[in-house]
Amino acid sequence: MDSRWKDALYVTEARNDTGLEGYAYVAEGIVVKTSSPLNNQPGSNPEQLLGMSLATCLKSTLEAIESENKLSHSAQVHVEVAFIGERAHYEFLVNAKIRIPGVNMDAAKQMVAEAEGRCPVSQLLSGSENYTVTTVEKF
Amino acid sequence: MDSRWKDALYVTEARNDTGLEGYAYVAEGIVVKTSSPLNNQPGSNPEQLLGMSLATCLKSTLEAIESENKLSHSAQVHVEVAFIGERAHYEFLVNAKIRIPGVNMDAAKQMVAEAEGRCPVSQLLSGSENYTVTTVEKF
Structure with missing residues (x-):
């Protein structure tokens, strides 16, 4: 691991556990509904x-x-x-x-x-x- | 301009008109409140x-x-x-x-x-x- 991680001013972690038709989120932040740009479902890509x-x-x-x-x-x-x-x-x-x-x-x-x-x-x-x-x- | 833009399956445009303490948005999509990770204001970074x-x-x-x-x-x-x-x-x-x-x-x-x-x-x-x-x- 790059030693510069130790001196970080801030670290965040983002996840998507569900897929492109799903949700991206940050534990301490927002949840964003996601979807492919190539269909008509609502959601960010x-x-x-x-x-x-x-x-x-x-x-x-x-x-x-x-x-x-x-x-x-x-x-x-x-x-x-x-x-x-x-x-x-x-x-x-x-x-x-x-x-x-x-x-x-x-x-x-x-x-x-x-x-x-x-x-x-x-x-x-x-x-x-x-x-x-x-x-x-x-x- | 790279000619590959013409054959794009999808193009989107994102903006932030207000700054780090502000809002990012996509015309046809969501608006996300933004904020510096180094203060206590709510918002994504x-x-x-x-x-x-x-x-x-x-x-x-x-x-x-x-x-x-x-x-x-x-x-x-x-x-x-x-x-x-x-x-x-x-x-x-x-x-x-x-x-x-x-x-x-x-x-x-x-x-x-x-x-x-x-x-x-x-x-x-x-x-x-x-x-x-x-x-x-x-x-």
């Missing part, structure tokens, strides 16, 4: 949960970067997740679109690059060719 | 959302693999996520612990390796040294 995790992480990191640069917080984050492939060969594509209306495009791109490297969820995805981050002028 | 995404994905993939091998479904998935580091240098550690009580340890390890490569969320994390998958005899 792994794509949505991952997207919400990354959106929250990037938004929060951008807020910190704006604050460090004495800027008011204007960054907006939209995370798209696609489900592609076929049986036994599925993949996800993840694209984070970021708009920072309070600064010019060069400054926005610089802040986005910094957020991409600092947000822990973004770090975890950064080894994948299926993960992209795009700075946009408008959504 | 990016660690938990990522953990639930991976747990659901691995559980579902293992179920498919068991079915393909004409085995009844016994795989259990616990995903631990740790928040480590210090200001401006944070990271997450992710460890998926998998137990397959219905088969022996060698068979379990083989199925876990296959699930690790097939689950789309696992694929996205696989480039990170902070991501580990462990086959366990008991939790």
Whole structure:
């Protein structure tokens, strides 16, 4: 076991005991009904949960970067997740679109690059060719 | 834009317009109250959302693999996520612990390796040294 676990600021554990048509939960947190994106049953899917995790992480990191640069917080984050492939060969594509209306495009791109490297969820995805981050002028 | 987006079976978009102390949501899906793991405010955090995404994905993939091998479904998935580091240098550690009580340890390890490569969320994390998958005899 990586010794860094011992110095963690926080550790949580998530489970799904029931399957894609079931429930994901955290012992000390919420229970989320889950369902495949390819049927009409109500429920969140792994794509949505991952997207919400990354959106929250990037938004929060951008807020910190704006604050460090004495800027008011204007960054907006939209995370798209696609489900592609076929049986036994599925993949996800993840694209984070970021708009920072309070600064010019060069400054926005610089802040986005910094957020991409600092947000822990973004770090975890950064080894994948299926993960992209795009700075946009408008959504 | 990667041309594979055009052939997607499903695309979703997640947002957080409010920050870590706020709400993450999916337009056609749920709204989740979010909060930092380091305070006492109620709310899910990016660690938990990522953990639930991976747990659901691995559980579902293992179920498919068991079915393909004409085995009844016994795989259990616990995903631990740790928040480590210090200001401006944070990271997450992710460890998926998998137990397959219905088969022996060698068979379990083989199925876990296959699930690790097939689950789309696992694929996205696989480039990170902070991501580990462990086959366990008991939790």
